[in-house]
Amino acid sequence: MQWEKITANDLVQVAKEEVCIIPIGSLEKHGEHLPMGIDGLVTHKVALLAAKEEPVAVLPPLFYTYTKEMKNLPGAISIETGLLLGFLENLCDEVARNGFRKIILLNGHGGNNALLKVLLQQVCDKGKNYALYVPPIYLAPEVIGKLKETSETGHACEVETSFALYLYPELCKMDRVPEEFYTSRKDYDVSPAVTSVDWYASYPDAYVGDARKASVEKGKKMVEAQVERLVELIRKVKRDKRVLAKVKEFGEKAKASQSLSD
Numbered sequence: 001m002q003w004e005k006i007t008a009n010d011l012v013q014v015a016k017e018e019v020c021i022i023p024i025g026s027l028e029k030h031g032e033h034l035p036m037g038i039d040g041l042v043t044h045k046v047a048l049l050a051a052k053e054e055p056v057a058v059l060p061p062l063f064y065t066y067t068k069e070m071k072n073l074p075g076a077i078s079i080e081t082g083l084l085l086g087f088l089e090n091l092c093d094e095v096a097r098n099g100f101r102k103i104i105l106l107n108g109h110g111g112n113n114a115l116l117k118v119l120l121q122q123v124c125d126k127g128k129n130y131a132l133y134v135p136p137i138y139l140a141p142e143v144i145g146k147l148k149e150t151s152e153t154g155h156a157c158e159v160e161t162s163f164a165l166y167l168y169p170e171l172c173k174m175d176r177v178p179e180e181f182y183t184s185r186k187d188y189d190v191s192p193a194v195t196s197v198d199w200y201a202s203y204p205d206a207y208v209g210d211a212r213k214a215s216v217e218k219g220k221k222m223v224e225a226q227v228e229r230l231v232e233l234i235r236k237v238k239r240d241k242r243v244l245a246k247v248k249e250f251g252e253k254a255k256a257s258q259s260l261s262d
């Protein structure tokens with residue numbers, strides 16, 4: 001089911017399942033202890049575990065994405081907005097050209113969330129012959145909520161480190177985890193407005209909370225719940241007949257209104 005590991009003729013068979021997952025991550029600092037590509041590594045592994053339960057094609061993870069907010073730290077590779085949006089659309093067009101009509105963009109990096117919403121808008125009036133589905137980063141938040149002990153999480157934190165400890169123990173440098181709890185350092189309040197430096201002002205070292213509370217056991221439960229929910233989502237997407245019909249319908253109407261104004 002791994003696109004890069006199977007033959008072209010085998011892919012034709014997999015395309016009958018209709019669904020392809022594109023795992024999306026980032027390259028950026030993840031505290032002192034996690035590898036920079038952990039977001040894409042985790043989404044890729046989770047997608048492969050789900051594919052064992054419910055057949056889908058899985059593309060190689062996309063590491064080159066949107067992480068402008070980490071450019072103050074070593075290791076960030078952030079692709080310019082227009083270029084990345086165009087690339088993602090191009091990538092989805094190519095996946096669809098190979099017969100997949102349903103594409104799940106499985107994102108593991110918070111900085112990509114807004115961009116993926118823009119992508120959904122960008123393609124919606126183009127009458128594409130495929131549907132995009134964008135799940136939230138954590139598919140079983142209530143399971144995580146019960147397991148986690150720290151109040152602040154979000155990056156290289158107890159939760160993300162637990163995922164990493166279970167899936168990639170060899171890449172975690174737990175002896176480098178800070179000996180203190182990292183709370184938000186934001187020293188201004190302009191709420192409910194947001195600003196472009198909120199993340200930097202809150203977590204200048206790209207570390208949130210306390211990864212000392214992370215464990216393999218918590219990671220196992222979190223990953224299992226994540227995989228289970230992803231399997232459910234894949235099945236739901238396979239059953240879905242409405243989204244693609246609406247995509248086409250909307251595309252035709254948008255085109256018709258365009259020709260009226262010409």
Ligand SMILES: [Zn+2]
Pocket residue numbers: 030038039108109155156160
């Ligand atoms: Zn991350």
